[in-house]
Amino acid sequence: MNITRGFTGRPRVHHPGLPPGQYDAGDEWPVLSAEVTPDLAPADWTFRIDGLVAEPRTWDWDEAHELPPSAYEGDIHCVTGWSKFGVRFGGVSLDAFLDVVRPHGSATHVVAYAHTGYTANLPLADVSGGRAWIVWEYGGRPLDAEHGGPARLVVPHLYFWKSVKWLAGLRLLDHDEPGFWEGNGYHPRGNPWEEQRYSGD
Amino acid sequence: MTELTTETAGATEAPGTAGTVRGAQERFAPPTRFAVPGRIAVSPQDASVWRTATLTGIRRETPRVSSFRFAVPGWPGHLPGQHLMLRLTAEDGYVAQRHYSIASAPDDSGHIELTLDHVEGGEVSGWFHTVARPGDRIEVRGPLSGFFAWPADRPALLVGAGSGVVPLWSMVRFHRSRDMRVPLRLLVSTRSPEDLIFAREMRSETTPVFTRSAPEGEAVGRLGAAHVAPFMAKQPPGGWEAYVCGSNSFAEHASRLLVAAGQPVERIRIERFG
Ligand SMILES: Cc1cc2nc3c(=O)[nH]c(=O)nc-3n(C[C@H](O)[C@H](O)[C@H](O)COP(=O)(O)OP(=O)(O)OC[C@H]3O[C@@H](n4cnc5c(N)ncnc54)[C@H](O)[C@@H]3O)c2cc1C
Numbered sequence: 001m002n003i004t005r006g007f008t009g010r011p012r013v014h015h016p017g018l019p020p021g022q023y024d025a026g027d028e029w030p031v032l033s034a035e036v037t038p039d040l041a042p043a044d045w046t047f048r049i050d051g052l053v054a055e056p057r058t059w060d061w062d063e064a065h066e067l068p069p070s071a072y073e074g075d076i077h078c079v080t081g082w083s084k085f086g087v088r089f090g091g092v093s094l095d096a097f098l099d100v101v102r103p104h105g106s107a108t109h110v111v112a113y114a115h116t117g118y119t120a121n122l123p124l125a126d127v128s129g130g131r132a133w134i135v136w137e138y139g140g141r142p143l144d145a146e147h148g149g150p151a152r153l154v155v156p157h158l159y160f161w162k163s164v165k166w167l168a169g170l171r172l173l174d175h176d177e178p179g180f181w182e183g184n185g186y187h188p189r190g191n192p193w194e195e196q197r198y199s200g201d
Numbered sequence: 202m203t204e205l206t207t208e209t210a211g212a213t214e215a216p217g218t219a220g221t222v223r224g225a226q227e228r229f230a231p232p233t234r235f236a237v238p239g240r241i242a243v244s245p246q247d248a249s250v251w252r253t254a255t256l257t258g259i260r261r262e263t264p265r266v267s268s269f270r271f272a273v274p275g276w277p278g279h280l281p282g283q284h285l286m287l288r289l290t291a292e293d294g295y296v297a298q299r300h301y302s303i304a305s306a307p308d309d310s311g312h313i314e315l316t317l318d319h320v321e322g323g324e325v326s327g328w329f330h331t332v333a334r335p336g337d338r339i340e341v342r343g344p345l346s347g348f349f350a351w352p353a354d355r356p357a358l359l360v361g362a363g364s365g366v367v368p369l370w371s372m373v374r375f376h377r378s379r380d381m382r383v384p385l386r387l388l389v390s391t392r393s394p395e396d397l398i399f400a401r402e403m404r405s406e407t408t409p410v411f412t413r414s415a416p417e418g419e420a421v422g423r424l425g426a427a428h429v430a431p432f433m434a435k436q437p438p439g440g441w442e443a444y445v446c447g448s449n450s451f452a453e454h455a456s457r458l459l460v461a462a463g464q465p466v467e468r469i470r471i472e473r474f475g
Contacts, residue, residue: 002253003291004339006332009297010324021298030475031449034348036456036466080475081298088413113231117467146453182349185248198286198342200249 017075018083019192025082031146032080034180034198035116038166042150045115047097047134051172054102056167061150064134067096072133072154077192078161079181089143089154091135094127103128109178112153112164119179119187120162122155124172131157134167159190159197216269220336221332247277248345251288256337257403262398267315268304269329273341276311279303280350281371282444282472285343287315289328299325302367302446302472303344306374313341318364349472351375351444355382358432358441358464360455362390362424363398365447365474370399372444373406384437390424390451433462440465446472 015024042061050056052149070093077083103124110127113119136143136151142150148165155162161181182188187196195201243281254271261267279285284302305314319330351357351372359369366389376385387407391397393414403409410428415421432441443464445455452473 001294002290002340003292005337007289007291007297008329009289009291009295012293012295021296021406030473032475034471036460036469036471037453038466076202078301089299113232117230118233119231146449166216168231171231173229177229180348185345186243198248198345200246 001108017085019077020195021081021197022077022083022177022192023081025084028082029084029086029147030078030080030082031117032078033116033165034162035118037145038116040145040150040166042136045150047151048171049097049101050169052104052107053172054104054172055100056120057101059097064092064097064151067092069168070133071095071137072135072156074156076154076156076160076163079161079186079190079192079197083192088137088139089135090137090140091133091151091154093130094134094153095130097134098128103172106174109173109176110170111173111177112162112170113168114164114166115168116166118164118166119154120159120164121177121182122162123176123189126155126158126162126189127153127170128169131155156192159185159187159192160191236267242451244277245277248342251340251342252276253266253338254287254313254341255288255334256335256339258335259295259333262316263396263400264317265319265396266398267319267330268314269333270305270312270314271339271341273314274311276313277344278309279313280352281306281375282351283344283346284315284349284368284472285345287325287342288340289325290340298326300345302317302371304367304371306371306378308378316367316370348400349444349446349470351442353379353381353383354443355439355442356437358387358443359385360389360424360429360443360459361387361445362451362455363396365445365472366398366445367442368472369410370402373402376406384441386432388424388428388432390447390455424455424458426462429458429462433464440468443469445469445475449473449475 026079045061046058048058072089075085111119111121133154136155153167187201190196217442250357254273257272258270284300286299288296290296301315304316317326317329361369390410395417410424411421443459450470456469
């Protein structure tokens with residue numbers, strides 16, 4: 001351990017919900033995107049799933065809203081260090097979309113991509129089985145454009161860069177391909193509980 | 202559409218970095234146009250190794266901002282615009298980590314400089330501004346992030362506010378140190394002349410915008426369309442690559458101004474300090 005002379009740091013908080021190296025951001029919700037926030041109306045939003053599936057399909061805003069509603073209530077963790085507790089996102093479970101397209105047995109990974117072209121890679125197992133949502137509401141209100149509105153992916157058990165804002169689609173693959181941050185030195189999976197921030201962690 | 206593939210394949214070998222360049226291998230290219238394809242690839246090796254950095258000097262820039270020079274044995278080199286992760290460790294093992302942009306231009310001296318704003322009550326910037334002295338050792342990992350890097354291959358229009366000027370100034374320093382001909386302009390928003398970081402070093406490439414108080418005879422006001430228009434009217438061949446850096450609210454404001462002035466969204470790169 002390399003102790004920094006004279007550094008004491010903030011008072012220690014012991015929060016069992018806090019993954020290693022994270023802090024509680026409270027009411028703040030910092031924005032981290034590398035691109036211009038797109039001006040995307042709900043009417044122009046679409047979501048497509050293709051690749052290794054039986055029936056590729058595109059949903060528009062209204063069609064996506066016809067699927068059974070589902071909410072995520074819990075915590076989120078950003079790789080830059082902040083965590084937010086007790087957030088509520090409203091939308092649809094990703095399983096409802098995957099059930100329609102029927103993934104092939106050979107599909108192991110997905111690349112999730114945004115209407116801005118941003119990408120993130122995820123194991124298929126991390127976005128199915130009740131672990132991922134497409135959401136358009138935050139705290140009961142429409143999701144802000146800055147935070148990914150009209151609709152974003154939410155995969156709360158992984159660092160939040162995986163939760164692609166302005167979600168446009170998923171491509172199912174039989175191998176892993178790095179997305180934007182993953183190609184910029186970040187960890188391929190990004191599990192906050194194992195502090196998988198950077199490639200090699 | 203294969204925008205991403207084209208961009209990726211077109212990435213150039215970066216001078217002064219050990220980073221490997223992504224090849225033109227077959228990759229899934231989203232059917233959407235990508236705003237910010239990476240300029241250079243980041244070496245996973247460099248991103249994951251913590252290195253000890255020894256503070257060798259402190260230089261005051263403004264009443265609230267100082268530059269910190271470090272010797273970093275084994276520093277793999279960087280491109281202007283990249284940042285690093287820094288950590289301080291307390292005696293009980295408690296760790297605070299923050300991102301900082303690299304202020305210095307890449308050179309072979311084995312040194313890097315960071316320029317830090319003293320945030321009121323700030324855990325990490327507070328330590329630097331009130332405790333740190335030459336000889337102190339901290340740890341860094343990086344360089345990180347390839348999308349905000351400027352390999353000096355395209356004309357650059359830099360737009361920053363406050364400490365957001367730091368990565369942009371690394372680009373200016375790089376440009377000067379190699380006596381480059383590629384056009385480079387900096388539009389920087391600051392509260393007052395006293396708060397303008399690197400003011401002593403600024404020359405004709407820089408246009409300051411003063412938001413609270415200005416030198417005798419100069420306007421006070423927010424960065425606006427009128428500041429951006431002259432750069433858009435006089436485009437260099439191939440157009441500008443815009444680099445925007447500052448707080449999130451500044452980044453939103455400045456990037457909207459650029460889009461409204463006709464700058465293509467896929468040629469605006471944004472680094473948000475939070
Ligand atoms: C890519 C990038 C590059 C940057 N480059 C620079 C630069 O070149 N120069 C510069 O001056 N700054 C830069 N910053 C900002 C820098 O990372 C720090 O945010 C800043 O120095 C303040 O940190 P601090 O520890 O002094 O302040 P703190 O107030 O202690 O922390 C800063 C913020 O982090 C949050 N926070 C962190 N830890 C805790 C905690 N334990 N509890 C509660 N809240 C916490 C709070 O929201 C707080 O407002 C950069 C940021 C990013 C993302």
